[in-house]
């Protein structure tokens with residue numbers, strides 16, 4: 646591994662574009678290669694972001710000996726297969742969320758990373774956003790006391806198209822896995838694993854959840870009320886209520902730039918916490934730090950967190966009867 650960490654990007658869709666723009670802002674990163682299913686798309690993307698090389702198959706990128714780490718930016722259903730291919734070819738991996746379609750896939754990915762002694766992290770960029778770091782600091786200081794309730798929503802009117810990634814069941818479509826994952830992640834980060842889960846959903850004609858609402862209960866009496874929808878625009882905020890005060894993560898809470906901290910009996914304090922680039926800068930920096938320190942996982946987004954997250958998503962899916970091809974391991 647040289648002075649610069651050499652990145653390969655697998656997939657050239659929407660998120661790959663935003664990520665590649667942020668990669669250019671990170672001094673210790675180089676965009677070494679990009680791969681697409683189409684050589685023409687790879688060439689266009691490579692030229693736009695000044696990649697050193699481009700490939701017309703994912704396998705060629707995985708086998709490029711120059712690459713240190715691959716960013717997987719394909720639809721959810723391919724995350725496991727693409728990650729295993731890269732790990733087996735000796736590459737570290739940053740994989741988009743959700744890391745896999747279910748706990749079985751995530752377990753296989755983690756086992757492969759461990760046995761190959763290679764870095765693997767789910768690209769849960771929310772964890773590395775400065776406002777999230779500040780949120781954790783304020784809560785750990787005890788400013789709002791014990792958390793008793795979390796309310797969070799993630800909704801936008803996506804426009805129903807059964808063939809798009811968002812609604813196509815074969816591509817892992819649906820609100821829960823695409824955006825519901827963010828409020829679930831926030832609850833996990835702040836409150837841990839829930840003891841009780843109740844969920845309900847509205848389904849599209851394509852058989853995925855257009856909207857999904859879930860309620861989590863915790864042994865200590867705390868609870869979380871969370872919602873995700875592709876049917877309407879919602880505030881996309883999070884309100885964390887504690888015994889001594891509350892914190893509002895302003896829109897869009899999963900990459901917030903502003904927190905309002907209210908201690909009971911005091912004036913609210915507004916904390917402006919801008920992020921760099923599109924916000925992906927910070928997770929990229931974390932990956933680079935981990936690689937330079939020879940870690941195979943991040944202490945902030947460890948393998949166990951990805952496993953807990955997918956375990957909750959699996960339980961919600963069971964409650965709403967949302968299944969995908971391959972759930973049974975076939």
Ligand SMILES: NC(=O)c1ccc[n+]([C@@H]2O[C@H](COP(=O)([O-])OP(=O)(O)OC[C@H]3O[C@@H](n4cnc5c(N)ncnc54)[C@H](OP(=O)(O)O)[C@@H]3O)[C@@H](O)[C@H]2O)c1
Pocket residue numbers: 656657658659660661680681682683686687718719720721723741742743768770810816822823
């Ligand atoms: N962290 C975030 O903020 C964030 C935001 C959006 C999405 N995501 C995650 O990133 C992943 C990709 O989302 P996206 O919005 O970028 O999707 P997208 O625009 O549809 O791009 C996905 C890319 O995957 C590749 N691909 C491989 N097999 C495919 C297939 N059968 N059908 C369609 N595309 C295929 C394609 O690249 P080639 O044609 O070049 O091979 C395509 O451009 C999802 O898992 C999503 O959860 C994360």
